[in-house]
Amino acid sequence: MRVLLLEDVKKIGKKNEIKEVSDGYARNFLIPQKKAMPANPTALHLKNSAETKENTLLSRYKELVEKLGGEVLKFELKTGSNSETFGSISAEQIKKALKEKGYGETEVLANNFKTLGDHQATVRFGRGISGIVKIKLLSRS
Numbered sequence: 001m002r003v004l005l006l007e008d009v010k011k012i013g014k015k016n017e018i019k020e021v022s023d024g025y026a027r028n029f030l031i032p033q034k035k036a037m038p039a040n041p042t043a044l045h046l047k048n049s050a051e052t053k054e055n056t057l058l059s060r061y062k063e064l065v066e067k068l069g070g071e072v073l074k075f076e077l078k079t080g081s082n083s084e085t086f087g088s089i090s091a092e093q094i095k096k097a098l099k100e101k102g103y104g105e106t107e108v109l110a111n112n113f114k115t116l117g118d119h120q121a122t123v124r125f126g127r128g129i130s131g132i133v134k135i136k137l138l139s140r141s
Helices: 025-032 040-069 091-100
Strands: 004-007 018-020 036-038 071-081 107-109 116-124 129-141
Touching: 004 025, 004 040, 018 040, 025 036, 025 091, 040 129, 071 091, 091 107, 091 116, 091 129
Parallel strands: 071 129
Antiparallel strands: 004 018, 004 036, 107 116, 116 129
């Protein structure tokens, strides 16, 4: 029986793949557990729409990575008389600044930045797509 997998199934295949499995396995396990559905025209339509949605999402993420390459986030840190900084800029603050600039939900991989100057942080958008954002820490007396 040909089935469309609705989720990853170990030793069978990944989500949205059409696989040939035994009738009993499909009827007694995959379909009742909602792990698959028979590969009929409705299932094929679901598969095509899921692939279209995924491709649109991937292209959007790639556009955001290109836009991110030219972006410089500026933060101000309070400094003392000998240029020592008080406080730091965290990954959460970077994430919030990116969200305000229209990048949506991201994951920022960075330690806290405590020194003035230029820095970089890795930003993950999802689906294995990531980019680098430049960060500039300025002095605020």
